[in-house]
Amino acid sequence: MLRFASRAFLFAGLLSIVDPAVAQTRREYLFDKNWKFTKGDVAGAADPAFKDAKWQTVSVPHDWAIYGPFSGTNDQQEVKIEQNQEQKASVKTGRTGGLPFIGTGWYRRRFTVPQFTAGQRALLLFDGAMSDAHVFVNGKEVGRWPYGYNSFSFDITPYLQASGENTLAVRLQNKSEASRWYPGAGLYRNVHLIVTEDVHIPVWGTYLTTPEINADFAKVKLITQVETPNKAFQPLRLETEIRDNAGQVVAKTSTSLAATDGLAFEQNLVVPKPKLWSPETPTLYTASSKLYAGDALKDEYNTPFGVRSFKFEAKRGFSLNGQPRKFKGVCNHHDLGMLGTAVNTAALRRQLALLKDMGCDAIRTSHNMPAPELVSLCDEMGFMLMVESFDEWKSPKVKNGYSQYFDEWSEKDLVNMVHRDRNHPSVIMWSIGNEVPDQSAPGGGKIAKRLQDIVHREDPTRPVTAGMDRIDDAINKNFASVLDIAGFNYKPMRYEMANDKLPQGFILGTETASTVSSRGVYKFPVEPAKQKKYPDNQSSSYDLEACVWSQTPDEEFVKQDDLGFVIGEFVWTGFDYLGEPTPYDEVWPSHSSYFGILDLAGLPKDRYYLYRAKWNTQQPTVHLLPHWTWPGREGQPTPVFCYTNVPTAELFVNGKSQGKQTKAPSDKPQSRYRLMWNDVKYEPGTIKVVAYDAQGKVVGEEEVKTAGKPHHVKLVADRTTLAADGQDLAFVTARVEDAQGNLCPEATNELQVSVKGQGSFRAIGNGDATSLELFHLPHMHAFHGELVAAVQTREQPGDVQVSVSGKGLKSATLRLQTAAAPAKANGSR
């Protein structure tokens, strides 16, 4: 079936009117525009007659809190963070981002269901709503879903006016002290209305597995649930075709439902000479099913899938399609920096493209269910996913966290998580929790077993893990031994001990490193440090600073490289995120993290190249740090590091050799992964490295020059051809450069963004964790010479001009083009 892009429909005023030419058995409407929103609790807001004209008109996905203002008193928390080894409670200011997400919000939207006839079904599917959603149709409550990260649906047929206007109202509420990071607020993911015939395939109604795969064929088993009026048996027929990624039919079958089948079809098909899915070859197939009652077509449903096999084996570790490999993964939170939590496919795609170039092949959706768009992009772009469910079970970490819902909701939340995502080839494992204090509690292992059993019941094909931090309790209290995969957070020094004591025969680094740094910031003297704080609330990009519980990247690398039973790592984190500004949790105005390999604006920090040098085995990496504009440091020691995938390099300062360095194991893990010239004395001019491969051949060079005064703005877009769909985004990096085109690494110029033509300014960010400038206003100060503006397309194709100016700087203009987006067939829901 086709998933209609919203532009297949004409949205007139508040009503959606269907184009009869494209009316089908199954119709899906994206409720993206024409919502009314207000913050605060409002009596009678669910009532269809309620007057909402004065409310704000918004589009969904919508994050009501990202517009600020920031304040250290928003969700200020006085807590002792046990997993951070804190001994006493203290006041945390920016822990959840300092944004105004606490409180109640209401959304309302009017809609019609065109050509809705007796017997048809209508349901609402929410990809996620933050949080504690109460959903009302025509004044009646149709359902509730507390956990803000999960997807959920309600059948609204009994509440619907078949002809005429309906009113949907959603009440959301966020409590204080309910999160350890910025959760976002509102209808931050998509909302869909799905209309089907009486006999239909329910939401997430297929389960596709590939029980046998070899070079000649792959067996495909497709279970399709059906729903009928009163759940009564009917003689139905399901026709399924499998298409390859070129759209060619490669297998088909037709199956009749027998009374003994219950209300589920089982179909077994064979794909000849399957093309295997992997991060390097993300080949997809689609199973397209048509459901018939007699000759009447009742439903059409698409299930995209991939053909791949994997194993987790004692001693051999992890293998994908028979090839042993280790996860080169990152943990990410769900916010998109300057966009807040409002999901956007282009923003996710940009993140994944940056991670791909780094050589990353896996993502842990810490610590909750991801947006469905992320999972589909991982299928398409080639990332292995650990889909995670919870940060809390029964024992709380924060006063009003998930623990209060755990008993009643954990099973329902796990079932929805697994049902929604179990057909995706990118999903390789499920995580039932992160650092749950229940690791130490009596009965913690039993809870782990119960949750794992639920996940196995719903999906016997994937293993279950959890991120454990209390390693001794987890091992001694039979918690870790229950899990299919023992995952440890920040325990590289204890992997061997854990592996000796546990039955699985392999260990995963579910969370690693937590090195802290700020893009463009270098602190002297250069030395390893824990919890190091500076008066400017920044951390050094020499990548030697971590937390008391965490490490530098190299300390983890050593164990990943030396211990065969370690099956990979998920670095904390790929991108900086809103909230958790460790080591400045108590020092406003810090309000976003310093852990990211890339900053909050998506700009790579130096660490990006340290990981790229190790993980991207296809392209050369030669990266030099720090910048070389240090007026006042003349003659002072200013160490120079090179992150490269080659073993040796020679450094020159103004043409004078500083000697060759070669990576070599030593008691300092860094000496194995970085080339470091620690005694270089600063003099303005040029630093240059010449990189040599193992045979001594020159394979690359890199230069950094002392910059002069800020002179002009330079613009670089991640993409210049975009879809004219009103959603697509270009991320335009503005750099303050000197007359010669060198980045001015200390520039803080305020830059103004103006967008003309078929695009509009959407958001701005500079990656500074202490900046209180707002993301939705078209001006901001550069942080270490750079910032990023997101430019959104309109629905009319055409040219877009993006101009960025700053006082005393020559401004710059960049042209983007937008083109009508082809309608895309997606999976059904």
Ligand code: GAL
């Ligand atoms: C871990 C935790 C993460 C994050 C991280 C920071 O303990 O699982 O959510 O808080 O520490 O290092």
